[in-house]
Amino acid sequence: MEFKVKLLGIRAGGKQIIVLDDEYASLMGIHSSDRVEVTYKKQNIIAIANVATDFPKKTLGIYEEVQDKLKAQDGEIVQVRPAERPESLGYIRNKLNGRRLRAQEIKMIIMDVVERHLSDVELASFVTSLYIHGTSMDEDESLTKAMVETGQTIDFGKGAILDKHSIGGVPGDKTTLLVIPIVAAAGFTIPKTSSRAITSPAGTADRVEVLCPVDLTVEEIRSVVKKTNACLTWGGALDLAPADDLLIQVEYPLSIDPLLLPSIMSKKKAIGADYIVVDIPTGRGAKIKTIGEAQALAQEFIELGKRLDIHVQCGVTFGEQPIGYAIGPALEAREALLALMGEGPIDLVNKAASLAGLLFEMMGVKDSTQKAKDILKSGKAEEKLREIIAAQGGDPDVKPEDIEVGNETAEIRSEETGRVQWINNRAIAQIAREAGAPKTKGAGVLLRKKLGDKVTKGDVLYKIYSGSAQKLESAVLLAQKLNPFGVTGKFGEKMLVDRIPTEKIYYEKPFILER
């Protein structure tokens, strides 16, 4: 049926949506969320229909994503007809009913995800089914491969490609900013693409962006890696495994993460990684709570790696408290820089050396962790980071004191004397976010005390940094409410950790989505 184009001039967040009036939709048997085929000058596209009352008759409202492809002008005539249901919907239905999917079926689903042939409702049902029924290793393998095949891949044309990934969940984890220069300084190639924060106060890309641009094109990345053996860039706009990015948009509002393994491994495969170390921070306040859970996940990473021709080593790391003292992009960038200059907190330095050591071990380097520490101590890693900063367009001579942090600050003091017995990771992350991180780069939290430290009543436990007085105030209020530090004389003296009041409060399990 012929419709007149009406350009809506709005983007639909990446979705291909058209709007038509209910009368003609009904005549054609089209319901909201149905797919339609729109034809203009022999070009066909599939879009999701949004049926509207009070919309001009026989008029097709088109969002900009559709216009980008169709290139029809206001008032021009297009042909509209109901589209066939994509074959992949039948496979999604099979998963809904608990069946395992075959490689070819998964490929069809992932292709339809990337080509935007599936509606939000269908995507949500798919990830919900994956979450409830789980995925087999065969399915994870097929998902990973399909995600790689439907996106951009980068071939650096060098020998072995190394990489490092953390499944996240611990605040202040700026370890990558040390591992990459250490490994590159040893002569290995380690092109690192990272994400920005989704649910945390800082992602690696947010931290690096304090020092230099991270939004590089594939060509720019190639050139940086050629010069320095490494890079520290944002992976979000590179179109590596785009299906994963689209599925995350549905997983995030549902707070579920059934595609953890394919999501991570597809990004690694897309940049041609041969050797990966995966950091699995483990602890009560981390994404993974127990060592048993961490071991099970590690085995899955290793097995999936084998199927993808990637050598994987997993490091289960201590995740009961933040790494180092700084939380928030600028505070963390400063701490990382100081660590490379020889003044790093012991946990950060040891974590970075251990993870770099695992990579060295895979490459046949002896005394691998010591080797990593030596490189750090020698200043070569600092030098390498400055090379990378320069290659990415930042100031290679940046000093720690040049890094601007929030000028609105507040110190939170202890009301008790004793030792720090626990630190609530999630509460610290929430306070840092409330103060403005990651959007306000200088916002965050700087710890003064960590686990086991002696505290006298009135001592500063941590300092909150913010860019605005209003956000600072609200972060301080949250800090008072959440009280993330447990300070007691000795274990056993304070047994009541929390008190659940009689009036009904809804407790929600925290959801950590990091990539």
Added chain:
Amino acid sequence: MEFKVKLLGIRAGGKQIIVLDDEYASLMGIHSSDRVEVTYKKQNIIAIANVATDFPKKTLGIYEEVQDKLKAQDGEIVQVRPAERPESLGYIRNKLNGRRLRAQEIKMIIMDVVERHLSDVELASFVTSLYIHGTSMDEDESLTKAMVETGQTIDFGKGAILDKHSIGGVPGDKTTLLVIPIVAAAGFTIPKTSSRAITSPAGTADRVEVLCPVDLTVEEIRSVVKKTNACLTWGGALDLAPADDLLIQVEYPLSIDPLLLPSIMSKKKAIGADYIVVDIPTGRGAKIKTIGEAQALAQEFIELGKRLDIHVQCGVTFGEQPIGYAIGPALEAREALLALMGEGPIDLVNKAASLAGLLFEMMGVKDSTQKAKDILKSGKAEEKLREIIAAQGGDPDVKPEDIEVGNETAEIRSEETGRVQWINNRAIAQIAREAGAPKTKGAGVLLRKKLGDKVTKGDVLYKIYSGSAQKLESAVLLAQKLNPFGVTGKFGEKMLVDRIPTEKIYYEKPFILER
């Protein structure tokens, strides 16, 4: 944060959606699908955010559903802030994780559905979880009650209210058009609201609309019922159990129906039904395939009825072939009228008398099925239908030959001699829809032969009616492809029912969504 209103002038299919630019969305920590609170002149509403690139900065695009409530004008200033996650999301998550939901939790979810606080992604995940994990009888009860409490209810202020419902799935099932007048003619009150077709060639509302208007207001319905003891109206716009209508919008694209019982029973409870007969057509081509399945479902209806103070009787009816000969709104209205005038096909008359009989039995009437047949034979049911037609604004003197049917027709003939051994319900329904039903009222299929009938090669098996030559042609092509009649000499002569070719064809299980 303050935003300037930009009216988009588009409806979003009932959803409350606002659009804002990615930069400011990111500053406020708002992702696509997040909820925001919009405040204007002390009025607050919750809407779902659509984050758009290339959208004017600090501008809030509002769809008409939001404008209906907010009433802000173009260019005016509104306050926007991230809204709290609704409590109900936590309960949806619990269901996702396989937990049973309590009454109060279900109430919160259903309230948030009706108030449009949940996004499509969340609704899709919820119905997917209900489908995979199933619902307990306690949950069905709570869902039903919550759906009733969040919608309109009608109190007819008369004694016992009777009702009739079919779970659907058999084409040509115009039984309601006979049952309602039979029951009302016996002096009982039976206000019947029906739906239009969703996946079938005709719903009861589509059939009745051939005879008189069905889109009545609550006040009009009250007046019709006062005059005639009955009505035959469309329930879609009455706001009875609106949560159900909203959830169906998500169930339909997913082809799942986990809320069958609450959906049906909430509509009945909302009109104050005390006695209901539920028709469960059973057969290979119906929604319910076996008698065992039908019995299990019947028990659930009865149990749920008890919890709602509704007396329920279920009739498991023969569903292996269409009811009567006519399929399509006008053809069926004509057949129903003829049946009330004494010239009905035996299966239609018997089915109507049996179901009316079950209602009579509940009301203590003796020889109940015979009583129903007597009323039919006496002409009182015909008289009652004409009263209802008049009260709803139709022509009470309508004759069967006045009813217009499609003028483009084609006869499909048998290529074999023998007896009709099977009729494929779904194929018949698809052919009728391809011919234009239910949108084209006169389109459909008229059978000439039914199960057990003798057929000689060249005999007409059925006739297709359409409003356009093009649709007729496409229906005939489909008929040739689907070949819905099985004609053989005797059972056993033709054992190969279908042949699955080696090349991969995707077979999809049909989905029947009728209310």
